[in-house]
Amino acid sequence: MADIPLDPRAIRLDCVAKDRDDAIRQCGETLVAVGAAAEPYIAAMLERERTLSTYVGEGVAIPHGTVKAKEVVHRDAVCVLRFPGGVDWDGEQVSLCVGIAAKGDGHVRLLAELAEILMDPDAAEALRETADEAEVLRLLLEGTE
């Protein structure tokens, strides 16, 4: 699996955010830090969130940029940031963010796996609760079977 779009350096399981925008900014900074996108992508993520929430259910949000911001994406990548203390997300409680930078389809398989996990409340809880980075990788790349 040489082309995994989830860099181990982009998994941070002990984050603290003061609010939604702070959490999104941290996701963006992580994606920029691993070389997936340029700095302006962070502002695009905030802009996208104001248009429409990226909350997807089960305490998980998937912040990402706008169509236009694909110009500043270097490669398809995701990051996983866990906020054990929770983040108020327009009234929803978010404890896990899967941030996305994409201009192609490199991240699709991982998102499909995430969708599977979120449809299974037990698996979703396992993903939200684990403080083990290897377990996060395993859940997202291999699924729950």
Added chain:
Amino acid sequence: MAGIESAAVKKIVIACDAGMGSSVMLASTLRKQLKGNGIEVVHSPVDQIPGDADVVVTHAGLAARARKSTPEGAVLIPFQVFIGDPAVTKLVNTIKNGGVVGG
């Protein structure tokens, strides 16, 4: 919007703002649920809905924009939540069991 016979549905488009996040997730879910029904499920930006779409599924917050680029004769189905929305469940059941989509 008159609705469309489930048997006539060949292509479902999930329309999203960037076609990068939530629509990708929903498309993969629908593709799996409708496997074997001979229906193509794709995702696209909300302003670039393919002309051969039969059913367009989009978040309620994007419905107004999606309506502008939804092809004539296609059915637009707005939903509220990405995982387990009743409107999406209804669509899947109608296609599996027969009936009129969006009727």
